[in-house]
Amino acid sequence: MTTASPSSSPIDVLATAEAWAAAGRPLALATVIETWGSAPRPVGSHLVIDADGNFEGSVSGGCVEGAVVSEAAEVIADGKPRVLSFGVADETAWRVGLSCGGRIRVMVERIG
């Protein structure tokens, strides 16, 4: 007898990445490596992206996924990893705890 999914989230991003890679799809993996303030997704959160811009997972709950996905296309194309920084300067947003009032650093690397 085995236990259920090793991940507590309903979508296991790393399992998805492995399945997509096995299907021969060129991929990039984005990972939240640092956060400051009220970042919406914790350090270690993953987003997997394919060359067509399909993605699974999240690094910010929707705030910066678009930028990460477009950067991922270049990472897939040239194989060079990138570290992206995102922040919202709006102090009011931060103070009231809006989810996008924090700053995050995201590493994007190619899989394969």
Place this chain on the structure above:
Amino acid sequence: MDIALLQRLNGLRRARKAGVVVTRVSDASNRLVAEGDGLDGDPLRVEIASAFRSGKSGVVVHDTEEYFLTAHLPPPRIVAIGAVHITQALIPIAAVADFDLIVVDPRTAFATPERFAGCRLFAEWPEDVLPGLGLDPHTAVAAVTHDPKIDDFALRHALERGCFYVGALGSRKTHAKRRERLIGAGVPEADIEAIRAPIGMDIGASTPAEIAVAVMAEIIEAYRRRPIDVTGTPR
């Protein structure tokens, strides 16, 4: 990240083994340290051991170089032997503390789905169920039936499997008798010392719910303070 590393990592996760991916931020070169791998001579052994213990991912700096450590720990579990009142109270407490709860009790009058909605329940003997559950160093076992016929096998099995917490309900007198039985069954004395008895942190708990809180507190303490040896294996 190469695909072989990703496959190896997912294999560890499926097998409920801990792993830490070490990624150099400057060029995204990765390596995977699995539970049980030697950390001797690893320049990041302190940081990696800490990631194994806390389960927290983060950036560390070594020799002016940044490394990102991604910690993958299996979700901790509690296996409760005994479908008793204390165990019912433990269901919501374990859930909010993010522990999976599995309940085993062969007494079908106790182990009813009505009393144990919201957790996995086995109305069977521990000898029949536990070997298939794959108890491991990320599992706690709390034996709360008071009945040696039900509890003793579970305690022995939990100790053999290296569970991070093994607790048993019963007074000091009850535990003294239990000690004698386990010694008679060939369990090493040092292992018996590791059994938390009487079960639960000493907060003067008297009701079943309070005892459940005390047990949960003791399990959390054992989990957060568990020794991690230099190989990354909880022991």
